Amino acid sequence: QSVLTQPPSVSAAPGQKVTISCSGSNSNIGNNYVSWYQQLPETAPKLLIYENNKRPSGIPDRFSGSKSGTSATLGITGLQTGDEADYYCGTWDFSLTTRVFGGGTKLTVL
C-alpha cells in the first residue's frame, strides 16, 4: 500500500483533458512540495512537474500541477496518444522520514 493514493487508471479521448489525483496527509503532501513523473512503456520515469506546479524546460504547458491541502493534481490537456503512460506523484514524508511515491496511474488515450 502506497502512502500516497492515486487512481489506478484514467482514460480520455484524444484532444480531451484529464486529471490525476494524489492524496496524502499532513506528514507528506500537506507540508512538502509535490513532483510528478511520467513513465512511458519500458522507459525510465521523467520529471514532469516539480514544486507543485513548475515545469522543467521542454515540458509542454499541456501539463500542469496544483496542490490544495493534503492533495495534489496533475492535469493534462489536448491529450495525445503519446501521452499514454504511467504517472506517479512523489514527495517527502517527515513522519516516515522517507521519500514516497504514489502507486501510479495508468493513462489510456482512447
Add this chain to the structure above:
Amino acid sequence: QVQLQEPGPGLVKPSETLSLTCTVSGGSLSSATSYWSWIRQPPGQGLEWIGYIHYSGSANYNPSLKSRVTILVDTSKNQFSLKLSSVTAADTAVYYCAHYGDRDAFDIWGQGTMVTVSS
C-alpha cells in the same frame, strides 16, 4: 547536460549482496545541492525510494531497507554505488539511479538496470 549510466542487467543469488554502480557524466558529482539517489521498481509495480547520498558522504536511507543498504560515493571516479545485502526474490526489480537537486525532485534518471534474484 548531466547523464547517469547504470550497468547492464544482472543476476544475484538469494542471501547474497546486490552491488550496482552509477556513473555521472557531463557534470560533477561534487555539487553542494545534489543528492545522488537509488530508486527501484519491482516488475509491474510502482517506485520505491532506496536512499541517496551527498558528495560529502552524508547518506539518507529508506527506513524499511536501512538495515541492508549502503550507498557510497567516489568523487574521483564521478560514481556512486549501491549495496543491498541478504537479498531475496522480493528485491527483484529495475534499479534506477537518479539525481535529486534543488528542485526538490528527481530530475535526471538513468535508464535503469534489471536485477533478478534467483538461484
